[in-house]
Amino acid sequence: MKPYDDDQWSMTFPCLLEATEQKSAEQQHRFFWITAGQLFALALAATASVIPSDEIGRTGPIVALLAFAGAIAVQASGLPDRAERSWYDARAASESIKSASWQFAVGGESFRENDEHAKRRLHDLIVEVLGQLSHLDVPATGVGKAVATVEMEELRAADRKTRMAVYQRHRIADQLTWYSAKAIWNKRRAWRYRCVLIAIAVVAAVFGIVRISGALDADGLSVFATAASAILVWMQAKKYVALSEAYAVTSHEIELVAASFESVGTEEIWAQQVHDAEAAFSREHTMWKARRQGPTT
Numbered sequence: 665m666k667p668y669d670d671d672q673w674s675m676t677f678p679c680l681l682e683a684t685e686q687k688s689a690e691q692q693h694r695f696f697w698i699t700a701g702q703l704f705a706l707a708l709a710a711t712a713s714v715i716p717s718d719e720i721g722r723t724g725p726i727v728a729l730l731a732f733a734g735a736i737a738v739q740a741s742g743l744p745d746r747a748e749r750s751w752y753d754a755r756a757a758s759e760s761i762k763s764a765s766w767q768f769a770v771g772g773e774s775f776r777e778n779d780e781h782a783k784r785r786l787h788d789l790i791v792e793v794l795g796q797l798s799h800l801d802v803p804a805t806g807v808g809k810a811v812a813t814v815e816m817e818e819l820r821a822a823d824r825k826t827r828m829a830v831y832q833r834h835r836i837a838d839q840l841t842w843y844s845a846k847a848i849w850n851k852r853r854a855w856r857y858r859c860v861l862i863a864i865a866v867v868a869a870v871f872g873i874v875r876i877s878g879a880l881d882a883d884g885l886s887v888f889a890t891a892a893s894a895i896l897v898w899m900q901a902k903k904y905v906a907l908s909e910a911y912a913v914t915s916h917e918i919e920l921v922a923a924s925f926e927s928v929g930t931e932e933i934w935a936q937q938v939h940d941a942e943a944a945f946s947r948e949h950t951m952w953k954a955r956r957q958g959p960t961t
Contacts, residue, residue, distance in 0.1 A: 677765045679809040683802035684758035691751035703894040705735040710890035757793045763942045769816040770827040773939030787811045840918045847911035854904035917944040
């Protein structure tokens with residue numbers, strides 16, 4: 665490969681990776697929009713239900729009925745489950761392709777530098793991943809990027825010192841930054857939503873005290889209860905707390921793996937350390953996917 669330039673070099677991957685990442689992002693957005701829509705419908709139904717039936721031509725009960733019916737229809741259709749399943753399947757595929765691509769490019773344990781059949785096995789892995797994506801609707805983007813790209817081939821042919829420098833800068837450091845930032849982001853989001861829940865509980869308590877005193881005779885506690893429930897469901901869907909902890913642990917694992925690179929002495933040791941690094945990246949995703957699927961029987 666050309667002399668390695670930290671600032672200008674970039675890795676390109678098989679085109680299936682771009683397709684799976686696009687599919688994953690689309691289905692993730694779809695899942696959260698559907699979830700948000702359902703929660704809004706339930707909150708609207710709870711709010712409309714407190715409007716007396718003899719007010720505004722019985723608009724309150726009608727709106728409540730329609731909102732409940734809409735939320736039930738969406739859930740019964742299976743749209744949320746299908747969107748979430750497609751999101752996770754596409755993400756799992758993209759993680760597999762990216763990990764295998766990096767191992768191939770730098771001579772990791774799965775595709776050692778002296779392995780004559782490495783490219784064929786990478787091809788077989790991508791074919792297997794594609795076979796698991798029954799609903800992939802993102803077309804290929806071009807010829808020549810189906811398996812190993814030019815950058816992957818050039819990096820694989822480079823000396824170990826260059827491969828180590830590229831991997832540490834563009835894989836290890838990149839992932840460490842991503843996981844650390846995501847851990848902080850999810851922790852802050854969890855804290856903010858907890859504050860909102862506490863605020864709702866305080867307002868609901870004040871409302872209840874006012875109503876007990878007889879100064880107000882409106883039944884609004886159900887609205888507060890629904891709002892609090894909606895926030896709890898949203899936090900569960902987003903998995904703020906679980907992801908914050910998982911990402912934080914993974915960031916520390918990456919730091920430990922990065923420190924071990926200082927003792928690389930042979931191609932065999934390097935191949936194993938790349939394998940260990942990729943295992944650390946995939947562990948969090950594997951645990952998250954297992955949580956979504958629930959216990960096996």
